[in-house]
Amino acid sequence: MSLGMPDAVSSVLATALDGLATRQTVIADNIANVDTPGFRATSVDFESSLAAALQRGAMSVNGVAPTERPSNAPVGEDGNNVDLRQESLSAVQTQFQYQMMTRAVSERHALVATAAGAF
Numbered sequence: 001m002s003l004g005m006p007d008a009v010s011s012v013l014a015t016a017l018d019g020l021a022t023r024q025t026v027i028a029d030n031i032a033n034v035d036t037p038g039f040r041a042t043s044v045d046f047e048s049s050l051a052a053a054l055q056r057g058a059m060s061v062n063g064v065a066p067t068e069r070p071s072n073a074p075v076g077e078d079g080n081n082v083d084l085r086q087e088s089l090s091a092v093q094t095q096f097q098y099q100m101m102t103r104a105v106s107e108r109h110a111l112v113a114t115a116a117g118a119f
Contacts, residue, residue: 009108013104015050017098017101023044023090031088031091033080033082039081040071040081041087045066049064071083073086
């Protein structure tokens with residue numbers, strides 16, 4: 001996702017939004033397959049690679065990508081390991097995080113617009 005501003009903060013915000021969007025898609029897929037025999041849930045992590053890039057001092061986070069991993073949840077008799085309660089909680093948490101990121105993007109745009117108008 002491009003936010004139209006090629007600076008480090010915008011790159012971090014865009015990377016976080018992309019990671020959260022990927023997580024939302026994976027959670028929705030997990031929930032949709034709660035009754036599918038043999039289905040194995042997956043989870044998404046992007047925070048680790050984003051934090052590592054920031055610790056390296058990488059001002060560009062272009063190499064940071066969400067990674068999907070198999071869930072460690074116990075497998076039921078039908079071979080499915082989707083935990084509907086956990087997935088529902090993760091969906092709510094991810095939506096809240098996404099809303100906070102979009103608010104940060106909006107406020108950043110407003111700040112840049114205000115600064116640009118001052119000159």
